[in-house]
Amino acid sequence: MRRKPKQIRAKRMVDDIIQAGLQCVAKNGLEGTTTRHIADEAGISVGTLYQYFDDKEAVYQSMIEKARDEIVQSLLAITPQIVQIDFRSGVLAILHEFSHFLEKDKGRYLKVFQYVGHFELLEHIRVIEMQLTQMASLYVMRHPEDVAPEKMQVMLYIVMNSGIATLIRYLSDPAPPFDREALIEGLADMAAACIQL
Amino acid sequence: MRRKPKQIRAKRMVDDIIQAGLQCVAKNGLEGTTTRHIADEAGISVGTLYQYFDDKEAVYQSMIEKARDEIVQSLLAITPQIVQIDFRSGVLAILHEFSHFLEKDKGRYLKVFQYVGHFELLEHIRVIEMQLTQMASLYVMRHPEDVAPEKMQVMLYIVMNSGIATLIRYLSDPAPPFDREALIEGLADMAAACIQL
Amino acid sequence: MRRKPKQIRAKRMVDDIIQAGLQCVAKNGLEGTTTRHIADEAGISVGTLYQYFDDKEAVYQSMIEKARDEIVQSLLAITPQIVQIDFRSGVLAILHEFSHFLEKDKGRYLKVFQYVGHFELLEHIRVIEMQLTQMASLYVMRHPEDVAPEKMQVMLYIVMNSGIATLIRYLSDPAPPFDREALIEGLADMAAACIQL
Amino acid sequence: MRRKPKQIRAKRMVDDIIQAGLQCVAKNGLEGTTTRHIADEAGISVGTLYQYFDDKEAVYQSMIEKARDEIVQSLLAITPQIVQIDFRSGVLAILHEFSHFLEKDKGRYLKVFQYVGHFELLEHIRVIEMQLTQMASLYVMRHPEDVAPEKMQVMLYIVMNSGIATLIRYLSDPAPPFDREALIEGLADMAAACIQL
DNA sequence: TATGAATGAGCATTCATTCAT
DNA sequence: CATGAATGAATGCTCATTCAT
Numbered sequence: 001m002r003r004k005p006k007q008i009r010a011k012r013m014v015d016d017i018i019q020a021g022l023q024c025v026a027k028n029g030l031e032g033t034t035t036r037h038i039a040d041e042a043g044i045s046v047g048t049l050y051q052y053f054d055d056k057e058a059v060y061q062s063m064i065e066k067a068r069d070e071i072v073q074s075l076l077a078i079t080p081q082i083v084q085i086d087f088r089s090g091v092l093a094i095l096h097e098f099s100h101f102l103e104k105d106k107g108r109y110l111k112v113f114q115y116v117g118h119f120e121l122l123e124h125i126r127v128i129e130m131q132l133t134q135m136a137s138l139y140v141m142r143h144p145e146d147v148a149p150e151k152m153q154v155m156l157y158i159v160m161n162s163g164i165a166t167l168i169r170y171l172s173d174p175a176p177p178f179d180r181e182a183l184i185e186g187l188a189d190m191a192a193a194c195i196q197l
Numbered sequence: 198m199r200r201k202p203k204q205i206r207a208k209r210m211v212d213d214i215i216q217a218g219l220q221c222v223a224k225n226g227l228e229g230t231t232t233r234h235i236a237d238e239a240g241i242s243v244g245t246l247y248q249y250f251d252d253k254e255a256v257y258q259s260m261i262e263k264a265r266d267e268i269v270q271s272l273l274a275i276t277p278q279i280v281q282i283d284f285r286s287g288v289l290a291i292l293h294e295f296s297h298f299l300e301k302d303k304g305r306y307l308k309v310f311q312y313v314g315h316f317e318l319l320e321h322i323r324v325i326e327m328q329l330t331q332m333a334s335l336y337v338m339r340h341p342e343d344v345a346p347e348k349m350q351v352m353l354y355i356v357m358n359s360g361i362a363t364l365i366r367y368l369s370d371p372a373p374p375f376d377r378e379a380l381i382e383g384l385a386d387m388a389a390a391c392i393q394l
Numbered sequence: 395m396r397r398k399p400k401q402i403r404a405k406r407m408v409d410d411i412i413q414a415g416l417q418c419v420a421k422n423g424l425e426g427t428t429t430r431h432i433a434d435e436a437g438i439s440v441g442t443l444y445q446y447f448d449d450k451e452a453v454y455q456s457m458i459e460k461a462r463d464e465i466v467q468s469l470l471a472i473t474p475q476i477v478q479i480d481f482r483s484g485v486l487a488i489l490h491e492f493s494h495f496l497e498k499d500k501g502r503y504l505k506v507f508q509y510v511g512h513f514e515l516l517e518h519i520r521v522i523e524m525q526l527t528q529m530a531s532l533y534v535m536r537h538p539e540d541v542a543p544e545k546m547q548v549m550l551y552i553v554m555n556s557g558i559a560t561l562i563r564y565l566s567d568p569a570p571p572f573d574r575e576a577l578i579e580g581l582a583d584m585a586a587a588c589i590q591l
Numbered sequence: 592m593r594r595k596p597k598q599i600r601a602k603r604m605v606d607d608i609i610q611a612g613l614q615c616v617a618k619n620g621l622e623g624t625t626t627r628h629i630a631d632e633a634g635i636s637v638g639t640l641y642q643y644f645d646d647k648e649a650v651y652q653s654m655i656e657k658a659r660d661e662i663v664q665s666l667l668a669i670t671p672q673i674v675q676i677d678f679r680s681g682v683l684a685i686l687h688e689f690s691h692f693l694e695k696d697k698g699r700y701l702k703v704f705q706y707v708g709h710f711e712l713l714e715h716i717r718v719i720e721m722q723l724t725q726m727a728s729l730y731v732m733r734h735p736e737d738v739a740p741e742k743m744q745v746m747l748y749i750v751m752n753s754g755i756a757t758l759i760r761y762l763s764d765p766a767p768p769f770d771r772e773a774l775i776e777g778l779a780d781m782a783a784a785c786i787q788l
Numbered sequence: 789t790a791t792g793a794a795t796g797a798g799c800a801t802t803c804a805t806t807c808a809t
Numbered sequence: 810c811a812t813g814a815a816t817g818a819a820t821g822c823t824c825a826t827t828c829a830t
Contacts, residue, residue: 029314029315030314030315031228031315034823034824034825035824035825035826036792036824036825039792044790044791045790045791045792046791046792046825046826046827047789047790047791047792047826047827047828048789048790048791050825050826050827051789051790055825055826056824056825056826111314114313114314115312115313115314115315116311116312116313116314117226117227117308117311117312117313117314117315118226118227118228118312118314122366122369122370125366151383151386153374153375154375154379154380154382154383155383155386155387157363157367157374157375157380157383158359158363158380158383158384158387159387161359161362161363161366161367162355162358162359162360162362162363162387163359165358165359165362165363165366166354166355166358166359166362169319169358169362170354170358172319173319177350177354178350178351178354182351183351183354183355185351186348186351186352186354186355187355189348189352189391189394190352190355190356190359190387190390190391190394193387193390193391193394194386194387194390197386197387197390206814207814210814231798231799231800232799232800232801233799233800241815241816242815242816242817243800243801243802243816243817244801244802244803244814244815244816244817245814245815245816247800247801247802248813248814248815252800252801253799253800253801403793404793407793423708423709424708424709425622425709428819428820428821429820429821429822430820430821438794438795439794439795439796440795440796440821440822440823441793441794441795441796441822441823441824442793442794442795444821444822444823445792445793445794449821449822450820450821450822505708508707508708509706509707509708509709510705510707510708511620511621511702511705511706511707511708511709512620512621512622512706512708516760516763516764545777545780547768547769548769548773548774548776548777549777549780549781551757551761551768551769551774551777552753552757552774552777552778552781553781555753555756555757555760555761556749556752556753556754556756556757556781557753559752559753559756559757559760560748560749560752560753560756563713563716563752563756564748564752566713567713571744571748572744572745572748576745577745577748577749579745580742580745580746580748580749581749583742583746583785583788584746584749584750584753584781584784584785587781587784587785587788588780588781588784591780591781591784625802625803625804626803626804626805627803627804627813630813635811635812636811636812636813637804637805637806637812637813638805638806638807638810638811638812638813639810639811639812641804641805641806642810642811646804646805647803647804647805
């Protein structure tokens with residue numbers, strides 16, 4: 001970022017641009033998105049866009065960081081409740097949260113997650129992963145008897161990646177073969193089964 | 198395909214171009230790949246490329262079809278053995294097959310699978326899915342007692358998508374947190390656990 | 395026109411590009427004219443050209459419209475005098491006007507009129523025709539005795555097309571067999587003779 | 592021409608290519624015509640085309656020469672009758688001949704004449720002109736009393752160019768304002784009037 | 789700060805022409 | 810002689826980025 005947006009107005013601007021970027025990508029895809037589109041959508045000129053971002057890629061970076069942070073925030077928000085309930089219910093809650101996040105604003109975020117190749121998404125997913133792992137470890141500490149610790153890391157990795165990926169894949173499908181609740185329930189079953197292996 | 202050049206040589210050419218395309222994408226990413234890159238890589242001129250493909254997109258289409266068909270072929274090849282062994286071992290075999298496919302030629306195919314957004318990958322994945330579903334149903338018919346039919350469809354969907362996605366994600370990771378065998382074993386456990394729910 | 399840049403400067407720019415286009419076509423012919431040529435001639439970059447015109451064809455369209463309008467304007471300008479004098483003198487005046495128009499700026503406009511096939515010139519010529527017809531009808535109303543009305547339409551068509559075409563043909567000739575004044579006088583005679591048939 | 596097509600087969604080939612060229616231009620316009628189109632239309636390969644013509648331009652040259660020669664031939668064919676009849680009837684006959692020529696083969700030749708700018712049509716038209724002038728002088732010798740010799744050259748020039756151009760313009764018009772016979776009669780009137788000035 | 793006109797490198801694509809078979 | 814695959818220069822056009830106002 002070219003300048004530290006210390007002032008409130010600047011922060012608003014940066015956010016507007018990010019939102020405009022997400023909107024554009026959701027509407028026209030990554031390759032259909034130009035800096036002018038984003039600027040127009042944000043109601044500013046290209047010049048102004050470049051006052052807040054070094055280049056197009058920087059906007060994309062911020063977009064994905066924004067998405068990542070928002071997820072992490074929403075996970076944080078439900079953590080207190082999660083740790084109170086059983087594992088399967090917790091997973092269920094997380095999946096609903098995720099699903100809601102991906103679909104809000106007409107799937108604005110979902111589209112971004114489909115461009116795995118372009119964004120170096122892996123690094124960002126790791127942040128989400130860490131949050132999820134922390135949540136899981138809270139549970140594990142409370143129910144140590146349910147867990148085979150040596151397999152723990154691998155199974156958590158599988159559960160998390162599977163859950164996210166399958167959910168995204170499902171939501172991207174224009175004609176899914178069954179309803180969303182069934183999928184989420186199935187994923188929760190999968191998670192529960194995995195964690196007890 | 199624009200015109201049908203003389204059979205055998207032509208088929209070689211088409212294949213060379215597809216391979217060059219995969220190579221380029223693996224090396225420079227989708228947006229870093231130009232028709233000239235591909236032509237150069239294939240050791241031909243742009244003009245020649247356009248004698249065999251209508252446009253750049255057609256090359257991409259063929260690349261993904263090629264990848265898809267190759268996977269399906271390799272799944273077909275191991276089907277006879279799969280049906281003889283228990284479910285978990287079957288999944289293990291499939292995962293090894295997949296893993297081998299994604300990594301061959303220096304991960305040439307792996308990169309393509311990361312551009313889910315650009316290619317209409319879903320349709321192609323469905324073809325793979327169908328093959329896997331067929332293999333699964335062969336098993337199910339032989340061991341009907343293990344299966345809860347009502348959940349069958351959902352769980353198969355989850356197992357397949359999770360397996361593929363997690364594998365791709367893992368292989369894309371430059372510094373994975375554990376070794377590949379552990380992941381594959383874990384995925385097989387997951388699959389086995391899911392199918393018995 | 396792609397976007398409306400700020401009024402006055404923009405109008406200048408558009409006009410500069412049109413003039414550059416006419417120049418290029420006059421110099422290198424239609425097929426020898428590229429967007430870059432035009433941009434260079436106008437002293438701008440290709441990008442700028444495309445900021446003012448949707449595509450090459452749009453430049454051509456504007457060129458021909460410009461030419462057409464300029465002719466119509468110059469015809470309008472001499473109309474008041476025309477109606478005061480006899481028919482032959484009027485035709486003479488018009489031909490001089492035309493001749494002057496086609497030769498100004500080193501024959502910039504003349505060349506355009508040679509590419510009848512490419513431009514849908516007919517539609518534009520019809521606009522000129524209408525203007526000429528109107529001027530003729532003014533004359534006719536004043537001298538009704540001279541005219542055989544049933545043949546009027548055909549003869550006007552012949553006189554106008556013949557006059558324009560022959561003039562263009564003559565001016566395009568690098569080594570014409572007699573001087574221009576003789577041709578124009580001849581054409582005026584022709585017109586006068588035709589109108590009295 | 593690369594080789595003198597002494598053999599009959601070669602002459603046929605050359606002619607086939609020219610006809611194919613005319614066809615293509617009539618169908619797709621000058622800029623829509625490629626060497627491959629012409630070769631395909633002629634039922635040969637591009638390579639073969641280049642065995643008979645140095646380049647594309649040479650084909651075009653031959654096309655226009657062909658058209659020119661054919662007109663001249665047809666004028667020659669009616670010359671004996673022309674000289675027997677009065678001037679206006681002669682002009683009428685010539686115009687009918689022309690009109691027929693331009694419209695035959697679905698306007699194959701008409702289209703060529705619309706690309707005045709591209710072909711250096713002037714030189715070819717001069718050949719036609721000479722033929723017409725010769726025919727006219729035959730008439731003049733038989734009816735010296737009708738002619739004002741000093742104006743002769745100019746008026747002939749006007750009559751010929753006007754006649755040809757107006758005819759082409761009329762035939763190119765998709766919705767002409769009156770029927771063809773009226774135009775031709777009008778043109779004949781014009782010619783007769785001009786020659787007696 | 790904000791603007792948006794100007795830039796020009798870069799891309800996909802075409803097509804006249806050649807030449808090995 | 811005929812073929813048509815191969816060539817690559819050339820074209821129209823886009824879009825990230827800059828900079829004078």
